[in-house]
Amino acid sequence: MIDLKALRDDPERYRDGARKKNSTVDIDRILMLDTERRRLLSERENARAEQRVLEKEAGPQIGKLMKELKTAPGGAKAALEAQIEELRNKPAALKETVQEYERSLQQMEPELEALLLEVPMPPDADVPVGAGSEDNVEIRTWNPPGFDASKSFEENRGFSPKTHVELIRDLGLTDFERGVKMAGARSYVLTGDGMRLHQAVLRYAFDFMVEANGFTPVSVPVVVREECMVGTGFFPTGRDQAYHIEESKRGSGHDLFLTGTGEVGLMGLHEDEILDEETLPRTYTTVSTCFRREAGAAGKDTAGLFRIHQFDKVEQVVICKADEAESREWHTRMIGFVEALLQSLELPYRLLQCCTGDLGQKNADMIDIECWMPGRGEENAKGRPTGAYAETHSASRLYDFQCRRLNLRYRGESTGGKPVVCHSLNNTVLASPRFLIPLLEIYQNEDGSVTVPAPLRGHMGGRERIG
């Protein structure tokens, strides 16, 4: 959520941000509602203050008169009762006024709140303006020794590569038929070495974040309340991407949702908390199963393990002080962790600066990392794919957008003891089985086997190859 006060002070910044992110949210309607809301608030407060003054005056008098009434002779009772009645009426009249303002407020507030939840975080000034992913800008590429992703796989290795779909089929690493039988389209079963490799890459990435980078390992819920989805910024805009578990027995409003990323659980950890400045930054990592409905992606990437409803992901999040320089620094470092991981596995990749249209609602800035996958891209004359980069990681910088929704703050010396909304960032460490695509395709051999990358062998019982 954006800061309503900031929007009040500089609406054009948010209008411009919404435009750049292709959002049609009505900023002027928000300003109008906000003005009206403050007017009502102020009126109600004045009436309420007056009411309280009267209460304090009349209250003790009523109490006194009530006592007198008990012992008063019959003839005096009527006069006392009339006096009490009069004292009661004054604040009672104001009560009506207060309630009227409150009803007006209750009528308009849901609309204002709903609109505020839709306002996107304005992109940073240095983010290139663009309509969608086609306008993203390549920052740099990295190639492992002895490999050049700007050339074809065949030129690099001397033979035509199989796609990952062919590799997993030929090596018996998956069983799509039975996956679909049980769970429908985009479902799969990892079998044998497929499952083992999947677990190996996850464990390798998880250990890398904990041991080499000092992140705090945690396990988090993957079934969460709606508040958690709203707080982390995935609702209401992305509601149709989440699996919805109805809890009809308990009435509406208590339904649960499957999380599409460990980010939800990691960021939800400190919802409604005020952290001590000295405990920042918080650096967390988790490995969790992620569920995505992939609504609107019908027919896209239907083959293989690229776009699926359920996968496992090692995720990293950082919660830090509200400081732009620190946010930027962490962003760079979190990307650096992934680069180090990919380099240790010797996989070619590139960094993409996402343009404004591709940032999503929450992000001020986002860098995607794409691994090179020989089995994707345009077909050559023989009808074989020529290879392409495809997204495997996404590093987001959100400033206070997410933490404001979560009501996650910190305080300390630098804030003068006052609570200030934290900044947050997140980045993929490794998502599998998608990650198996570049891994298998790059490490395949001419005889159809796949070499197990050296760093993973410890998690594969020392195996050096599959097949």
Added chain:
RNA sequence: GGUGGGGUGGCGGAGCGGCUGAACGCGCCGGUCUUGAAAACCGGUAGACCCGUCAGGGUCUCGCGGGUUCGAAUCCCGCCCCCACCGCCA
């Protein structure tokens, strides 16, 4: 799933119709004392929102929502959550 007990400030814990945004204790911060520290003593210590250039003023919040009342942390109704024991169980 059943039965019982609870939800008050950073924590513990009073309050059970007005004097209570909240006693008291702990913690934390500042000060006195001390060579320094501890102890002791003194003082301070919730959050949100609105108005105001500042100083300051006001409103709301004792799990959440509604009600009763001139007045609610305190009474009533609904909901949520937590704990204990029993049952079931990965």
